[in-house]
Amino acid sequence: MAQDTKTRILTSAVELFAENNYHGVSMTEIAEGAEISKGTLYWHFDSKKELFREIAFSGMDHFNRLFTEIVNKEGTSKEKIKNLIECVLETLVDNLNILDVFRNNIELINNNFKDTLELKHQQNIGVVTNIIEQGIAEGFIKDADPNDIATIILTVLFTPQTKKLLDGAENVDQKIDFIYDFLMNGISREEH
Amino acid sequence: MAQDTKTRILTSAVELFAENNYHGVSMTEIAEGAEISKGTLYWHFDSKKELFREIAFSGMDHFNRLFTEIVNKEGTSKEKIKNLIECVLETLVDNLNILDVFRNNIELINNNFKDTLELKHQQNIGVVTNIIEQGIAEGFIKDADPNDIATIILTVLFTPQTKKLLDGAENVDQKIDFIYDFLMNGISREEH
Amino acid sequence: MAQDTKTRILTSAVELFAENNYHGVSMTEIAEGAEISKGTLYWHFDSKKELFREIAFSGMDHFNRLFTEIVNKEGTSKEKIKNLIECVLETLVDNLNILDVFRNNIELINNNFKDTLELKHQQNIGVVTNIIEQGIAEGFIKDADPNDIATIILTVLFTPQTKKLLDGAENVDQKIDFIYDFLMNGISREEH
Amino acid sequence: MAQDTKTRILTSAVELFAENNYHGVSMTEIAEGAEISKGTLYWHFDSKKELFREIAFSGMDHFNRLFTEIVNKEGTSKEKIKNLIECVLETLVDNLNILDVFRNNIELINNNFKDTLELKHQQNIGVVTNIIEQGIAEGFIKDADPNDIATIILTVLFTPQTKKLLDGAENVDQKIDFIYDFLMNGISREEH
DNA sequence: TATGAATGAGGGTTCATTCAT
DNA sequence: AATGAATGAACCCTCATTCAT
Numbered sequence: 115m116a117q118d119t120k121t122r123i124l125t126s127a128v129e130l131f132a133e134n135n136y137h138g139v140s141m142t143e144i145a146e147g148a149e150i151s152k153g154t155l156y157w158h159f160d161s162k163k164e165l166f167r168e169i170a171f172s173g174m175d176h177f178n179r180l181f182t183e184i185v186n187k188e189g190t191s192k193e194k195i196k197n198l199i200e201c202v203l204e205t206l207v208d209n210l211n212i213l214d215v216f217r218n219n220i221e222l223i224n225n226n227f228k229d230t231l232e233l234k235h236q237q238n239i240g241v242v243t244n245i246i247e248q249g250i251a252e253g254f255i256k257d258a259d260p261n262d263i264a265t266i267i268l269t270v271l272f273t274p275q276t277k278k279l280l281d282g283a284e285n286v287d288q289k290i291d292f293i294y295d296f297l298m299n300g301i302s303r304e305e306h
Numbered sequence: 307m308a309q310d311t312k313t314r315i316l317t318s319a320v321e322l323f324a325e326n327n328y329h330g331v332s333m334t335e336i337a338e339g340a341e342i343s344k345g346t347l348y349w350h351f352d353s354k355k356e357l358f359r360e361i362a363f364s365g366m367d368h369f370n371r372l373f374t375e376i377v378n379k380e381g382t383s384k385e386k387i388k389n390l391i392e393c394v395l396e397t398l399v400d401n402l403n404i405l406d407v408f409r410n411n412i413e414l415i416n417n418n419f420k421d422t423l424e425l426k427h428q429q430n431i432g433v434v435t436n437i438i439e440q441g442i443a444e445g446f447i448k449d450a451d452p453n454d455i456a457t458i459i460l461t462v463l464f465t466p467q468t469k470k471l472l473d474g475a476e477n478v479d480q481k482i483d484f485i486y487d488f489l490m491n492g493i494s495r496e497e498h
Numbered sequence: 499m500a501q502d503t504k505t506r507i508l509t510s511a512v513e514l515f516a517e518n519n520y521h522g523v524s525m526t527e528i529a530e531g532a533e534i535s536k537g538t539l540y541w542h543f544d545s546k547k548e549l550f551r552e553i554a555f556s557g558m559d560h561f562n563r564l565f566t567e568i569v570n571k572e573g574t575s576k577e578k579i580k581n582l583i584e585c586v587l588e589t590l591v592d593n594l595n596i597l598d599v600f601r602n603n604i605e606l607i608n609n610n611f612k613d614t615l616e617l618k619h620q621q622n623i624g625v626v627t628n629i630i631e632q633g634i635a636e637g638f639i640k641d642a643d644p645n646d647i648a649t650i651i652l653t654v655l656f657t658p659q660t661k662k663l664l665d666g667a668e669n670v671d672q673k674i675d676f677i678y679d680f681l682m683n684g685i686s687r688e689e690h
Numbered sequence: 691m692a693q694d695t696k697t698r699i700l701t702s703a704v705e706l707f708a709e710n711n712y713h714g715v716s717m718t719e720i721a722e723g724a725e726i727s728k729g730t731l732y733w734h735f736d737s738k739k740e741l742f743r744e745i746a747f748s749g750m751d752h753f754n755r756l757f758t759e760i761v762n763k764e765g766t767s768k769e770k771i772k773n774l775i776e777c778v779l780e781t782l783v784d785n786l787n788i789l790d791v792f793r794n795n796i797e798l799i800n801n802n803f804k805d806t807l808e809l810k811h812q813q814n815i816g817v818v819t820n821i822i823e824q825g826i827a828e829g830f831i832k833d834a835d836p837n838d839i840a841t842i843i844l845t846v847l848f849t850p851q852t853k854k855l856l857d858g859a860e861n862v863d864q865k866i867d868f869i870y871d872f873l874m875n876g877i878s879r880e881e882h
Numbered sequence: 883t884a885t886g887a888a889t890g891a892g893g894g895t896t897c898a899t900t901c902a903t
Numbered sequence: 904a905a906t907g908a909a910t911g912a913a914c915c916c917t918c919a920t921t922c923a924t
Contacts, residue, residue: 137329
């Protein structure tokens with residue numbers, strides 16, 4: 115029952131934080147969403163900040179696990195980049211909430227959990243950087259700062275507009291290819 | 307004098323909304339920042355939401371003016387794209403808070419001003435789309451949906467990580483070139 | 499109106515703190531007692547602690563003024579001690595609230611305002627010490643540590659039981675004489 | 691084991707009530723102090739008030755036993771008064787928290803247990819009154835209302851300042867003599 | 883006996899908003 | 904135009920208390 119309650123709280127909180135920035139969500143709403151009393155909410159989480167922190171951290175860790183898995187698989191950098199894009203875009207389509215939580219709370223994260231979350235974020239970038247380095251070594255990716263490239267890839271993938279591109283699309287796969295192509299080749303006309 | 311007060315309010319509000327999401331900023335703080343009383347604040351703006359709306363709208367209009375100017379100038383699409391990138395990145399570097407205001411308040415905008423602001427946003431994309439169309443016609447840009455391309459360009463330019471890339475950089479021009487190159491050619495190794 | 503409101507708040511707060519220890523009094527009750535809203539209460543005082551502080555400090559200062567007045571008057575130490583006792587006992591009879599506030603909140607005072615209030619308390623003892631020193635010089639008071647004597651006098655005067663002695667008494671003057679006699683001569687049978 | 695738990699609860703509660711007035715102490719803290727769960731705490735005591743009541747009553751009874759013992763011993767009133775003072779001051783020095791519990795909760799006691807505790811208090815005064823009556827009969831104590839005298843003695847002995855006098859003292863015995871002398875002879879210069 | 887989980891009323895405090903001056 | 908004072912709803916959080924296990 116206890117674990118069930120905690121899960122219900124987290125589900126309710128993620129849902130609300132995904133819609134309405136941290137300050138726009140009240141503990142009362144979270145409790146109502148989880149169908150428990152406010153007292154119970156505070157029995158499971160010491161404070162609103164702590165609750166948010168747990169969500170944010172576990173979200174970051176979730177991506178870290180996914181990315182690490184991709185890196186450790188056998189395969190070319192090309193395959194891994196495709197995996198990476200598919201993995202993020204699938205998350206975007208299937209379970210957008212965590213990403214929206216981050217988007218809605220950039221300032222909060224920066225002001226309160228900057229140190230720890232920035233660290234986790236840099237770790238995630240670091241994992242992706244491995245793929246880029248492999249790609250450079252394989253002659254598949256241009257020889258620029260791999261960390262910058264990893265950063266800009268995640269930037270594009272985690273951007274609200276990317277989500278919007280998918281939302282309105284009749285053919286999702288086609289949009290995914292568009293994004294992949296953009297990441298790989300940019301917008302210029304290729305002439306080879 | 308009246309105009310002066312209103313300007314001071316807007317300056318104070320932009321500064322605060324750029325740091326601390328809408329719900330994290332109080333009218334008291336805005337009034338204090340503008341060095342006026344709360345009564346005066348409410349004399350100039352009917353409500354907090356109205357104040358925010360004015361800021362968001364004028365921010366959008368600001369970019370609309372800049373982009374339209376670029377489009378209407380004589381020149382190739384290549385020059386215009388370079389202009390566009392420089393224009394946005396300069397705004398980023400000059401630290402025009404309005405961008406942070408948007409970033410911190412995506413959810414508020416989505417929930418409250420979606421219709422009107424989305425319209426303005428689409429107008430801005432539309433302006434940039436003109437450049438892309440010109441580029442496609444000139445054989446400079448690949449033949450994909452020009453609206454999608456415009457969207458993804460603005461996405462990359464208006465992203466916090468892009469700003470961060472510039473912040474930490476020793477050589478800003480070099481980073482600008484990096485972003486320009488990324489937009490044009492992506493991350494793959496070019497082989498021509 | 500503003501000053502009036504502040505006075506009403508203080509009156510309400512003193513009354514309640516005199517009956518029910520700090521933690522037993524709510525800001526809601528204080529506001530209700532003053533017939534204002536809680537918002538107004540917080541407009542005048544930043545916090546509950548701050549409100550209490552103001553009451554405690556002003557109470558101390560009140561006695562400091564009274565005691566200083568007595569010390570500075572012309573007269574023998576005997577007259578001054580009588581004045582002192584009458585002054586405190588009159589306050590006990592007329593306006594017990596402030597004293598009860600102190601009594602009900604010894605622990606709070608010790609834990610929170612110890613430094614400042616202890617200082618004020620020592621100042622008050624210091625003023626009374628002047629009288630004792632004069633008494634010793636005049637050969638009227640025994641030659642012991644004047645600070646200790648001043649302390650024990652104020653102790654007896656400010657004690658709840660002293661108040662109780664007066665409460666139940668048919669003849670208040672007689673009880674006052676009893677206390678005066680106790681302070682001067684103790685409980686032993688005098689044999690001169 | 692059951693007895694052990696109850697004792698641990700009482701010890702924890704006395705310690706906390708001695709530091710932080712009734713309303714400033716939570717049942718959670720008491721349970722934590724006793725290293726038991728809140729459920730267990732409520733198994734042993736029906737309510738917070740009931741727990742406090744038990745502490746207050748047993749404290750009163752403790753002094754009643756001590757005082758009765760003194761009264762019933764053979765000896766002069768002088769010896770008994772010395773015994774009484776020593777007994778209370780030793781308790782003060784040994785830092786029996788129960789005295790601080792009373793001091794911190796005068797208002798609570800007055801508002802809730804007035805009838806029963808006042809009765810017990812009057813019983814204690816009554817026991818001391820026996821000593822005073824003996825003293826008057828022996829010509830050792832002045833011929834005033836013995837109940838008033840007993841009241842004022844306990845007042846002085848149970849006062850926080852009395853404890854403070856002892857706390858700071860280099861020579862405790864000397865301070866005890868000072869208090870004894872004050873009780874017996876007051877502050878005036880003796881001329882016999 | 884003992885526990886962890888749950889409750890809901892109430893605590894201090896903040897805040898957008900109003901209004902007489 | 905501008906202000907200070909007032910309002911009351913809502914907010915985060917604590918607490919005494921209960922109860923199934």
